[in-house]
Amino acid sequence: MENETEQKDEMTALEAIYQDDFECIHAPSGGYSGRIAVHVHSTDTAAVVEKTTPDNAQPPKARHVENLPPVTVMFALPSGYPRAAPPRLSVMCSWLTREQRLELERRIGALWDEEQDVVLFRCVDLLQNMVHELPLVFPLEVSVDVMRAVVTYDCAARQEQFDSTQHTCEICFEEKRGYLCYRLSCGHVYCRDCLRDYFALLITEGSVSNVRCPDARCVKAGFRVSEDDLSSIVGAELHKRYRELVVKQALEADPSIAWCPRQQCQGPAIKDATYEKLAICQKCSLAFCYYCRKTWHGAGEYCAIDNLQRVARDYEAADAVTKKRMEIQYGHKNLAQILADAIAERESARWLSDNTTGCPTCQSSIEKAFGCNHMQCSVCDTHFCYLCGAYLSVQNALGHFNLPGTRCYQRLFENLGADEDELAAAAAREAWG
Numbered sequence: 001m002e003n004e005t006e007q008k009d010e011m012t013a014l015e016a017i018y019q020d021d022f023e024c025i026h027a028p029s030g031g032y033s034g035r036i037a038v039h040v041h042s043t044d045t046a047a048v049v050e051k052t053t054p055d056n057a058q059p060p061k062a063r064h065v066e067n068l069p070p071v072t073v074m075f076a077l078p079s080g081y082p083r084a085a086p087p088r089l090s091v092m093c094s095w096l097t098r099e100q101r102l103e104l105e106r107r108i109g110a111l112w113d114e115e116q117d118v119v120l121f122r123c124v125d126l127l128q129n130m131v132h133e134l135p136l137v138f139p140l141e142v143s144v145d146v147m148r149a150v151v152t153y154d155c156a157a158r159q160e161q162f163d164s165t166q167h168t169c170e171i172c173f174e175e176k177r178g179y180l181c182y183r184l185s186c187g188h189v190y191c192r193d194c195l196r197d198y199f200a201l202l203i204t205e206g207s208v209s210n211v212r213c214p215d216a217r218c219v220k221a222g223f224r225v226s227e228d229d230l231s232s233i234v235g236a237e238l239h240k241r242y243r244e245l246v247v248k249q250a251l252e253a254d255p256s257i258a259w260c261p262r263q264q265c266q267g268p269a270i271k272d273a274t275y276e277k278l279a280i281c282q283k284c285s286l287a288f289c290y291y292c293r294k295t296w297h298g299a300g301e302y303c304a305i306d307n308l309q310r311v312a313r314d315y316e317a318a319d320a321v322t323k324k325r326m327e328i329q330y331g332h333k334n335l336a337q338i339l340a341d342a343i344a345e346r347e348s349a350r351w352l353s354d355n356t357t358g359c360p361t362c363q364s365s366i367e368k369a370f371g372c373n374h375m376q377c378s379v380c381d382t383h384f385c386y387l388c389g390a391y392l393s394v395q396n397a398l399g400h401f402n403l404p405g406t407r408c409y410q411r412l413f414e415n416l417g418a419d420e421d422e423l424a425a426a427a428a429r430e431a432w433g
């Protein structure tokens, strides 16, 4: 009973001293067990290196850490402790060698043999001193798993130190607590609000190449913000937009990439290896023609000409650099063909507009049928006036040209060449009966 009370008092005292570093449970069968973390306050950065294994061909990774994980004392108190039985103690530490751990265990275990009293506080105190006097050989050689644990611990510890200290934001020059700030991997510290606003503005404006530490030295050095940092600062949505813009701008610099013609998509598309004109959107899987940007029309089919006209016009208006780029983009031979087709198409369009007019009903181009200005659409049979586009009644088509005071009065045979006079006269005879 007396032991039980002394154990309880010792636990209460240790909890008050070590707080979060102390943990214990009281077993239903009686007796306490628990752990105390002993922090290693290293002033220098410690180098840690991965142990080389025969099957690991890679050179060992070395890291510098500022904080090593704590050394932990595990204890279990038998019912005879502290008067009649020693505490069971073990030392846990991933980065110490087995020999070092056993030596620490032996030394703190010897304390009870001397005093036969409550000894846990003195054990921890002794351990703390011994850890700092250990002849540690740097770099510490550890396994891959331990390396990972050591690095993770160091990151968390550094973050904790950062969060609890004051920093001056180099944008707004206000002093703020670390948890309101962000340290970029270049080491510069800004408050989260300033960085988020700054990066969000750049991304929204599409100026993604300027998303970097705003410090003049970092701008000069071309230092980029890491993806993880950016995502943490601006949030997932803007980070996604940033990624899209970066990819888009990179691809725009590469003329072999096409862009999805779907307005809502505009994803990057890769040219097919087999069919030269075929491009497949990487985002929505649309298959489309690389040249005319219409939905895929088959390798043997001609391209929709209006888009080729646009390509031809762009090429003709382009400066030397853009011309060069377009030649790479479309291929010399193809571009020459596109230009030839576009010119032929343009000439034929000019001829049509000189010699035909559009049907007011179906918009078909109609060549002058009678050599006069009375037109009949060969597609939909609409009768109309070539000069003003007015519908003409089938019964009295010529009445349109016989209304005094109108634009078309007596102009049935206007705009005819001299050699067509004969034809016109014949047509007139036919028309007037």
Ligand SMILES: [Zn+2]
Residues within 6 Å of the ligand: 169, 170, 171, 172, 173, 174, 190, 191, 192, 193, 194, 195
């Ligand atoms: Zn600020």
Ligand SMILES: [Zn+2]
Residues within 6 Å of the ligand: 184, 186, 187, 188, 213, 214, 215, 218, 223
């Ligand atoms: Zn910087």
Ligand SMILES: [Zn+2]
Residues within 6 Å of the ligand: 260, 261, 262, 265, 266, 267, 281, 282, 283, 284, 285, 286
């Ligand atoms: Zn698409």
Ligand SMILES: [Zn+2]
Residues within 6 Å of the ligand: 277, 289, 290, 291, 292, 293, 294, 297, 302, 303, 304
């Ligand atoms: Zn096409």
Ligand SMILES: [Zn+2]
Residues within 6 Å of the ligand: 359, 360, 361, 362, 363, 364, 377, 378, 379, 380, 381, 382
């Ligand atoms: Zn028509």
Ligand SMILES: [Zn+2]
Residues within 6 Å of the ligand: 385, 386, 387, 388, 389, 390, 400, 407, 408
């Ligand atoms: Zn008319």
